[in-house]
Amino acid sequence: MKLFYTPNSPYARIARVAVLELRLGDRIEMQKVTVRDPNSNLLNYNPTGKVPTLATDDGFILSETRIICVYLNHFNPKIKLIADISHAFLQQLEGITGGFLDGIAVWVREIRRSRNRPLAKVTFARGGKGKRLKGKGFLLALSPYPFPHFCKKSNEQSPGIIELEQSRALRVLDYFEKISDKLDQTPKLAHITLASALGLEIRLPELQWRQNYPKLACWYDEFSERPSLQVTKPDS
Numbered sequence: 001m002k003l004f005y006t007p008n009s010p011y012a013r014i015a016r017v018a019v020l021e022l023r024l025g026d027r028i029e030m031q032k033v034t035v036r037d038p039n040s041n042l043l044n045y046n047p048t049g050k051v052p053t054l055a056t057d058d059g060f061i062l063s064e065t066r067i068i069c070v071y072l073n074h075f076n077p078k079i080k081l082i083a084d085i086s087h088a089f090l091q092q093l094e095g096i097t098g099g100f101l102d103g104i105a106v107w108v109r110e111i112r113r114s115r116n117r118p119l120a121k122v123t124f125a126r127g128g129k130g131k132r133l134k135g136k137g138f139l140l141a142l143s144p145y146p147f148p149h150f151c152k153k154s155n156e157q158s159p160g161i162i163e164l165e166q167s168r169a170l171r172v173l174d175y176f177e178k179i180s181d182k183l184d185q186t187p188k189l190a191h192i193t194l195a196s197a198l199g200l201e202i203r204l205p206e207l208q209w210r211q212n213y214p215k216l217a218c219w220y221d222e223f224s225e226r227p228s229l230q231v232t233k234p235d236s
């Protein structure tokens with residue numbers, strides 16, 4: 001099997017941690033790729049171009065972190081990484097941690113979007129409906145007019161999105177602080193997802209969560225000591 005990842009993706013990190021916790025390291029080839037890159041090797045496998053992506057030995061391409069982790073868990077069912085249907089609390093945590101990570105990822109992306117930065121030059125092709133642009137590139141735009149190129153106006157941060165994601169994150173942090181005595185140190189998908197989301201603090205100084213959530217910080221610091229978390233730590 002082959003796992004496509006980027007070193008700083010919090011989603012790919014979950015799958016990489018799962019590989020290590022499930023002790024599947026010798027069965028899975030790790031393949032570093034680029035994303036949002038028309039020349040990425042990943043596009044030869046997965047049209048979504050997202051990481052993590054798992055190429056299975058029987059020729060399937062799996063995307064979406066949870067689907068990949070469920071699949072991986074089958075190779076070592078003694079370790080129960082995924083919440084069982086009978087374990088409603090763990091399922092609850094899986095859902096909330098997944099939503100937390102999605103929200104933080106949107107927030108980080110928004111913060112990184114520089115103010116008033118012009119979008120990349122978008123080339124317009126002249127042609128009929130449904131025509132593809134050259135090479136493997138996906139359809140960007142079509143115009144009946146022979147404009148050689150077009151430069152879209154600035155792409156600003158959205159204060160509305162930032163505010164929305166900030167308040168979502170704070171609500172979830174409140175929740176985890178309250179239930180922190182129910183968070184143990186077992187490497188479940190929910191715990192790994194929570195740690196991966198909190199690990200984005202490195203990219204989001206605005207989050208400032210540690211002072212206000214000391215019990216969660218304590219849980220996180222201990223959980224982050226696991227070798228699987230240590231070797232997959234993002235550098236930025």
Ligand SMILES: N[C@@H](CCC(=O)N[C@@H](CS)C(=O)NCC(=O)O)C(=O)O
Nearest residue numbers: 009010011035036050051052064065
């Ligand atoms: N819902 C997906 C999200 C995966 C995702 O968004 N990955 C990001 C990296 S953190 C990515 O591949 N982005 C590339 C892109 O948006 O084209 C999952 O659970 O795996």
